[in-house]
Amino acid sequence: MRIEADYDRCEGHGQCEARAPEIFELDDHGFLTHHYDGVELPAELEDAARGAAAVCPVAALRVTGAS
Amino acid sequence: MTTTATSPQYDADVYTDAALLEPYEHYRALRELGPAVYLTAHDAWAVARYDDAKAVLAAPEVFRSASGIALNEPANAAILGCTLASDGEHHAHLRRIVAHRLTPRALRPVRHTVTEAAEELVAGLVARGSFDAVGDLARALPLSVVPDFIGWPEEGREHLLRWAGANFDSFGPLNERARAALPQCGEMAAYGAALVRDGNVLPGSLGAGVLEARDRGEVTEEQAMMLMLDYLAPSLDTTISAVGSAIWLLGTHPEQWDRLRAEPGLIPNAVQEIVRLESPIRGFGRLAARDTEIGGVAVPAGSRVLVLYASANRDERHFADPDVFDVARPEAPEQLGFGYGEHGCAGQGLAKMEVAALLEALARTVTRFELGRPERGLNNLIRAFSSVPVRVHTG
Numbered sequence: 001m002r003i004e005a006d007y008d009r010c011e012g013h014g015q016c017e018a019r020a021p022e023i024f025e026l027d028d029h030g031f032l033t034h035h036y037d038g039v040e041l042p043a044e045l046e047d048a049a050r051g052a053a054a055v056c057p058v059a060a061l062r063v064t065g066a067s
Numbered sequence: 068m069t070t071t072a073t074s075p076q077y078d079a080d081v082y083t084d085a086a087l088l089e090p091y092e093h094y095r096a097l098r099e100l101g102p103a104v105y106l107t108a109h110d111a112w113a114v115a116r117y118d119d120a121k122a123v124l125a126a127p128e129v130f131r132s133a134s135g136i137a138l139n140e141p142a143n144a145a146i147l148g149c150t151l152a153s154d155g156e157h158h159a160h161l162r163r164i165v166a167h168r169l170t171p172r173a174l175r176p177v178r179h180t181v182t183e184a185a186e187e188l189v190a191g192l193v194a195r196g197s198f199d200a201v202g203d204l205a206r207a208l209p210l211s212v213v214p215d216f217i218g219w220p221e222e223g224r225e226h227l228l229r230w231a232g233a234n235f236d237s238f239g240p241l242n243e244r245a246r247a248a249l250p251q252c253g254e255m256a257a258y259g260a261a262l263v264r265d266g267n268v269l270p271g272s273l274g275a276g277v278l279e280a281r282d283r284g285e286v287t288e289e290q291a292m293m294l295m296l297d298y299l300a301p302s303l304d305t306t307i308s309a310v311g312s313a314i315w316l317l318g319t320h321p322e323q324w325d326r327l328r329a330e331p332g333l334i335p336n337a338v339q340e341i342v343r344l345e346s347p348i349r350g351f352g353r354l355a356a357r358d359t360e361i362g363g364v365a366v367p368a369g370s371r372v373l374v375l376y377a378s379a380n381r382d383e384r385h386f387a388d389p390d391v392f393d394v395a396r397p398e399a400p401e402q403l404g405f406g407y408g409e410h411g412c413a414g415q416g417l418a419k420m421e422v423a424a425l426l427e428a429l430a431r432t433v434t435r436f437e438l439g440r441p442e443r444g445l446n447n448l449i450r451a452f453s454s455v456p457v458r459v460h461t462g
Binding site for chain 1: 125166167170171172173175335400401405406407408409411412413415416
């Protein structure tokens with residue numbers, strides 16, 4: 001499973017960071033850092049990734065390849 | 068496409084005074100009836116369940132905002148072309164021009180301004196001991212922050228709350244409240260147009276940014292007029308509603324206030340929970356661009372669809388014990404009170420910042436909110452108290 005971020009759509013609301021700090025981080029300027037960009041998520045982070053996608057207020061996160 | 072043979076219907080007018088004051092039993096009935104329920108009184112399909120509401124908001128190419136936001140044509144015509152009531156590339160373009168100033172990213176530098184304003188306001192009110200949590204607290208902060216931020220000149224500000232309320236009343240069905248509101252929406256539009264014509268906005272503000280975009284040819288004069296209003300009306304009543312509800316909820320649930328005082332880190336989550344439980348915006352409309360379905364219910368092209376945020380946020384299919392106020396509720400950030408997706412509230416960063424700043428300031432000194440008799444306002448779109456008398460206890 002992967003989680004894709006649409007960087008154009010991201011406005012830095014930070015909900016993903018609160019839900020999945022192991023995957024997402026906002027830098028000092030409020031821009032998104034995605035620690036698993038373009039790579040498979042470890043199994044133990046799959047729930048956090050789903051949660052992050054669910055709370056993004058502008059629907060900028062998409063879970064792909066979920067079994 | 069799977070569709071049900073008969074579509075569920077609901078005959079009650081959900082915009083009567085009684086229904087606006089006590090909407091939650093109507094919402095429960097609508098959720099029970101199905102994923103999309105035809106409102107015979109309003110010629111619209113209510114979407115009252117969480118999953119379906121979110122799915123509709125996530126499909127803006129099918130469920131359009133242009134001509135779709137309000138439940139009546141005159142209001143839809145009046146707002147056509149503003150960011151709220153536009154779609155696709157046009158919407159993305161308008162949103163880029165203004166919304167980037169409202170993102171949490173852009174707001175980082177104003178955080179201290181909001182925090183200071185909140186602290187000063189709260190200190191004055193706590194010293195007084197008793198005050199109206201709506202008139203003195205909830206209205207004061209947005210009015211001290213938002214018009215400056217948008218760049219409205221001092222003159223004309225006295226009309227802002229009346230105009231903003233009218234703007235939201237106009238979005239309902241064409242009932243008496245909406246009819247009375249439409250001329251006032253016209254006044255507001257005329258005022259915004261004059262601001263653009265005369266360039267009468269504060270330097271460095273969001274409004275000044277709109278005029279610069281016009282000067283660069285990125286938006287037309289007419290679009291600039293719409294953009295001037297786009298972010299003003301929605302930034303006042305909504306936040307005011309949330310703050311009034313916050314004090315009422317925390318006054319009626321003292322154990323939740325104790326919890327927030329003990330763990331101020333929960334305040335951002337509490338703000339989400341307040342918006343979930345007492346959603347300031349009841350819901351917004353959409354227009355079905357083609358024959359489609361919502362949760363298996365067939366919805367024909369041209370149908371009005373009413374996405375009920377306030378019902379989705381109490382959907383027992385998504386939220387455990389949805390009527391319970393719990394500042395630590397883990398799924399509170401999933402609430403749809405700010406909408407969702409492309410049209411998700413652009414000002415939510417500012418709104419959350421304002422409410423949290425007030426609660427943080429209050430949490431430092433206030434131990435109890437002793438409530439008087441609250442009064443509700445009546446608005447087609449906004450759920451809010453018009454007055455919440457409170458005496459605060461400290462120490």
